[in-house]
Amino acid sequence: MDGKIRMSLDEVRNLTESALVRLGLDERQVAAVAVTIVAGERDGCAAHGLYRLLVCARTVRAGKVTRDAQPVVRDVARALVRVDCGGGFAQIGFEAGAPVLAAKAREYGLAGLGINNCVHFSALWPEVEALARDGLVAFAFTPSHAWVAPAGGTTPIFGTNPIAFGWPRPGGDPFVFDLATSVTARGEIELHRREGQPIPLGWGLDPEGNPTTDAAQALAGAMLTFGGHKGSALAAMVELIAGPLIGDMTSVESLVADGGAGASPIGGELIIAIDPSGFLGSAAAQHLARGEQLFDGIAGQGARLPSERRYRARARSLVEGVEVPARLIAEIEALFDADAD
Amino acid sequence: MDGKIRMSLDEVRNLTESALVRLGLDERQVAAVAVTIVAGERDGCAAHGLYRLLVCARTVRAGKVTRDAQPVVRDVARALVRVDCGGGFAQIGFEAGAPVLAAKAREYGLAGLGINNCVHFSALWPEVEALARDGLVAFAFTPSHAWVAPAGGTTPIFGTNPIAFGWPRPGGDPFVFDLATSVTARGEIELHRREGQPIPLGWGLDPEGNPTTDAAQALAGAMLTFGGHKGSALAAMVELIAGPLIGDMTSVESLVADGGAGASPIGGELIIAIDPSGFLGSAAAQHLARGEQLFDGIAGQGARLPSERRYRARARSLVEGVEVPARLIAEIEALFDADAD
The missing domain is CATH 1.10.1530.10 (Malate/L-lactate/L-sulpholactate dehydrogenase, four-helix barrel)
Structure with a gap:
């Protein structure tokens, strides 16, 4: 097997x-x-x-997903749109909201999409990649469940809280990253547990707050943020802007709502899209081309391009x-x- | 002395x-x-x-600053504004542009300010704090000089590329952070050199690409990003969005323009501001108050609140x-x- x-x-x-x-x-x-x-x-x-x-x-x-949920798009401000997923998976909210977001970004220069009331996978790169293929610079953020302790603490309060970014590249695949503000994704630790593999020191704490290499103990205790207090600050930012700012749950609230079901996080997601033509007008292509020098500088010295x-x-x-x-x-x-x- | x-x-x-x-x-x-x-x-x-x-x-x-520069504000898109600093310090661009940014954020739900053609200190927290005191959620980004190597590389290509964030707190000082995507600020390494103190391993590489604890060697070689490849990805994002996206220099271009003068970086800065009322209407205060639970959760376990x-x-x-x-x-x-x- x-x-x-x-x-x-x-x-x-x-x-x-x-x-x-x-x-x-x-x-x-x-x-x-x-x-x-x-x-x-x-x-x-x-x-x-x-x-x-x-x-x-x-x-x-566990009854955490509305199986026939229909997204409802609401135009809340000239450059902001919200989509209520009605308790369905976030992906239906993105599909309904992304065209409105893109149209608003082109009309106003930038725009924001708040996806609410959804069950979330925390896989954001397909979304920012799609927006970048459409010529937009895109950012996405979502909280999850309270699994991650803040720097200097031992009690989980943050989600894995990813930050994703997409940048259109002329004639090529977009530059995209999607990084958990935890040291690693929760799914990675779960895969280690399933395979019976130890996790590296620094990924998590056991329930007593001690560093551990035991995947199951880290899942029961607390995950850690990447980059110490800086990753912790970014994790707090994600909680705030993809939680209260869009009227949705924090990771603590999502875990309470889970009630021990071990289901996917529920809550919201914030996406911001910027149209390069907004700042640059007809000079956009010329300036986007300068971005290529940066990518050449990274890849040219043998460093990995996200x-x-x-x-x-x-x-x-x-x-x-x-x-x-x-x-x-x-x-x-x-x-x-x-x-x- | x-x-x-x-x-x-x-x-x-x-x-x-x-x-x-x-x-x-x-x-x-x-x-x-x-x-x-x-x-x-x-x-x-x-x-x-x-x-x-x-x-x-x-x-x-070194002749890098226009001593009587006057900022010129240009309304480039409905929710975007640019300020040309005319070769003066960035602060005059912020002062001229921030009121326009705030007004646009209130009108459209969110807005962006590109500050161009400026000499920059890379101290962003006073700016996001001011916007947050004005009730807005604010982000700021700026490249600097090419001092920082990407993860896996040894050649400096990024600036210290800070990310700053401000969040309005009801009845209190805003939640603010301002973090270099390098392990530490360049100024910190300079202060260590001035004091004759060694720097911790992991802050920088010597000109041969080897890890060093010698501040002068790290200043001559390369600084490193915080959090390995994740900090490196964020540093690349800052280069792109506060460089080419707003029609301004990357950190490599800024260092070339410096021509060995050892002057402050020149280039641009991107600020994004979101009006919580845009997403939330009259429910904004109620949701911002939920942010306080997050801060209580951090401070309440003895972790440091940024x-x-x-x-x-x-x-x-x-x-x-x-x-x-x-x-x-x-x-x-x-x-x-x-x-x-």
Whole structure:
């Protein structure tokens, strides 16, 4: 059962969609959620790939997802839009809100989208990448569950609170990063626990507040922020701007609402998009081209350009498909063995 | 000469203003620049305090500052404004642009300010604090000189590229942070060199690309980003959004323009402001109050709240004044001994 199974991306999509359908999600959510899961598997981000189906199943079966949720778009200010996901997955909110966000960014120079009342995967790179492919500079932020202690503390209060950024590159894939303000993603620690692997020191604290290399202990205790007090400050920023600022939950509130179900976080997401033509008018292309010198300067000295690894994995996956642990496929199939729902 | 001199904040202001006047800056720049230097000394940020007068003098005398620069405000998009500083210090651009930024944020829900063609101190917290005191959520970014290597590299390509954030707190000082995406501020390493103190391992590389604890070697080689590849990604973001996106220089371009003068960076700054009422309407106050639970959760477990140390230093400075190294005062006075200008 420790072997790997090779699958084409179409097979990944089919498996994902059929599992989501069997969980009772309606067509809109199946399609929107599958985009993220296929992107995760395709781009080499296992924690957001097929593994997420296990989390989806737990979340849906715990009654935390409205299976036929319909997003409601509300124009709240000239350059701001909110989408109420009605308790569905965040992806339907992004799909409904992104075109409005992009239109507002082009009209006003920049714009903001608040996605509310949603169940969230915390995979933000597909969203900022899509906006950057549309020619916009994009930022995305979301809290999660209170899993991460602030620098100098031991009690979890922040989520993994990712910050994602997308920048359009003339004639190429956008420059994109999506980084948890925790040292690592929660899913990574869960994958270590599943594989029985120790985690590096510095990723988490046990429930007594001591540094630990035991994945299960860190999951029960507290994760840590990256970069000490600086990462901690950024994590607080994400809590504030993608929580109270858009009228949605903090990570502490989300974990309380979870009530021990172990479901995905619920709450909101903030996306900001800037149209380069807003600042630069017809000179936008000329200045965006100067961004290329920065990328050359990074890659030219052998340093890794963020998103490079993801695009390489994607190019490979599109040709060769992906390798998925056989045990994971078995677990996904077992979700429906007893028709547990 | 290693003693300390106690000064009131009025004395700090008088010393600062008279030095800036003797450097030939006009009234507007003297007043605007003094605000930052007094704030640095007042808030316990020595690297942005009176020490900056030495850097100012070098920068002005190298011909890098237009002494009578007048900011020109240009309304480039409905929710975006640009200020051309005409080669003066960034502070005059902030003073001219901030009221327009705030008015646009209130009108459109959010707004952006690009400050261009300026000489920059990289002290952003006074700006986001001022906007937050005005009820806005604020972000500020600026590149500097190419002093910092990307994660995995050894050649400086990024500036210290700070990210600053301000959040209005009902009835209290705003929540504010201002963090270099380098491990530490350049000024901190310079202060270590001046004091003959070693720097911690991890702050920088020598000119051969090896880790060093020698401040002078790190200044000659490369500084490092905080938090490894994540800090490096954020540093790249700052380069892009406060450089090409607003039609201004990257840190590499700024260092080339410096031409070995050792002057302050020149280039631009991006500020984004969001009006909480834009997303929340009349519910804004209620949601901002929920932010307080986050701050209680941080401070309540004994972790340090960003900006706490700065406000404590400020409260003390307002009553007791500040202690300044006697040697620094002597050096400031010596600037004008031979009427070197």
